Amino acid sequence: MPFVETLDSLALRKSELVHRFEHLIAPKSDRELEAMAQISRGFTLQNFGRTMRLFAPLYLSNECINNCRYCGFSRDNPILRVTLNVDEVVAEARHLAGQGFRQVLLVAGEHPKFVSRDYLAKCVQALRPDFSSISIEVGPMETEDYLPIVEAGAEGLVVYQETYNRAVYAGMHTAGPKRDFNFRLHCAERCYRAGFRRVGIGVLFGLSAWREEVVALAAHLEYLLKRCWQAQISVSLPRLRPAAGGFRPLFPISDRELAQLVCALRITFPQVGIVLSTRERASFRDSLVSLGVTMMSAGSHTEPGGYTRQGSQHLHRTIRGRIVAPEFQNGEDQLATGQFEISDERSPTEIATVLRQRGLEPVWKDWDQALSGT
Numbered sequence: 097m098p099f100v101e102t103l104d105s106l107a108l109r110k111s112e113l114v115h116r117f118e119h120l121i122a123p124k125s126d127r128e129l130e131a132m133a134q135i136s137r138g139f140t141l142q143n144f145g146r147t148m149r150l151f152a153p154l155y156l157s158n159e160c161i162n163n164c165r166y167c168g169f170s171r172d173n174p175i176l177r178v179t180l181n182v183d184e185v186v187a188e189a190r191h192l193a194g195q196g197f198r199q200v201l202l203v204a205g206e207h208p209k210f211v212s213r214d215y216l217a218k219c220v221q222a223l224r225p226d227f228s229s230i231s232i233e234v235g236p237m238e239t240e241d242y243l244p245i246v247e248a249g250a251e252g253l254v255v256y257q258e259t260y261n262r263a264v265y266a267g268m269h270t271a272g273p274k275r276d277f278n279f280r281l282h283c284a285e286r287c288y289r290a291g292f293r294r295v296g297i298g299v300l301f302g303l304s305a306w307r308e309e310v311v312a313l314a315a316h317l318e319y320l321l322k323r324c325w326q327a328q329i330s331v332s333l334p335r336l337r338p339a340a341g342g343f344r345p346l347f348p349i350s351d352r353e354l355a356q357l358v359c360a361l362r363i364t365f366p367q368v369g370i371v372l373s374t375r376e377r378a379s380f381r382d383s384l385v386s387l388g389v390t391m392m393s394a395g396s397h398t399e400p401g402g403y404t405r406q407g408s409q410h411l412h413r414t415i416r417g418r419i420v421a422p423e424f425q426n427g428e429d430q431l432a433t434g435q436f437e438i439s440d441e442r443s444p445t446e447i448a449t450v451l452r453q454r455g456l457e458p459v460w461k462d463w464d465q466a467l468s469g470t
């Protein structure tokens with residue numbers, strides 16, 4: 097049965113596991129929450145040891161043909177745009193490698209003309225010598241379009257459903273191919289069929305009531321763990337951040353609730369990776385590191401060229417689908433616009449130091465792959 101059928105009947109029929117998860121995310125007293133935290137810490141230690149995988153996002157392009165009300169890259173936002181060429185991508189990646197990163201997430205808006213499968217395959221191929229793990233977070237594609245990207249050396253794919261509520265999804269995605277809810281929903285299985293062996297899913301908190309969203313997320317995780325059993329499945333928990341367009345979260349989730357959710361996910365899915373990005377402020381990230389989170393981004397930039405000022409020679413704006421020159425001379429000290437503002441602005445070295453102080457070993461490299469010699 098495809099996941100869409102499970103999702104559409106979730107209000108009537110839930111698995112035992114999802115029922116247990118639902119109980120764990122219900123409001124709790126401080127004592128109950130502390131008890132959950134202890135179990136969660138134990139499971140994390142048992143399954144992941146005292147380690148934290150560190151990765152960096154590398155934004156390739158902020159071109160996009162969709163309008164998502166909450167995103168700075170939406171096509172109707174007259175932002176400064178650019179798609180880095182392969183040499184510029186390599187320059188950005190070398191900077192990250194110099195900081196110690198060996199795991200990179202290539203991120204781009206959805207624009208097949210600028211961010212085609214061949215372009216992505218070329219980027220992956222160029223970065224392969226310097227990185228042990230390359231993942232992509234781009235517009236969903238057909239299975240066959242993923243094949244050359246996997247062949248070039250990418251092993252991970254991240255795709256957030258954003259919201260599992262169809263009505264909210266329709267209201268948030270007002271134009272472009274992203275309006276196709278089911279095509280996005282099935283992306284994780286398509287990429288698995290193409291050979292990706294790390295699959296990340298998530299919801300974007302702030303669009304809809306969080307408890308309903310994460311029940312659907314848990315059902316999706318349960319489904320993927322059975323169907324995509326050769327892949328490592330991870331889940332991200334991004335909360336909306338300020339971005340061009342000025343969208344404000346409609347349904348907040350508090351720090352306490354997010355911490356409870358991390359524990360509930362760890363207890364329900366002991367082996368699933370939990371990812372926390374620099375969207376969260378430093379002190380809150382630090383408090384979650386031993387609770388259940390297993391992977392963190394560090395020192396992130398969300399603008400293409402943000403690490404080494406690449407691409408500043410060919411910036412433009414897109415106004416009603418037309419590319420127009422910026423109002424300044426290209427080459428002036430300008431950068432493409434970022435997707436959203438980050439909150440934890442510490443350097444990767446500073447974050448690694450904090451992790452060590454808390455008894456965790458920062459892992460810059462995917463040792464599984466390094467040991468298997470692939």
Ligand code: SF4
Pocket residue numbers: 160161162163164167168169170171204205206274
């Ligand atoms: S969320 Fe993705 S698809 Fe939507 S506007 Fe932003 S980059 Fe484009």
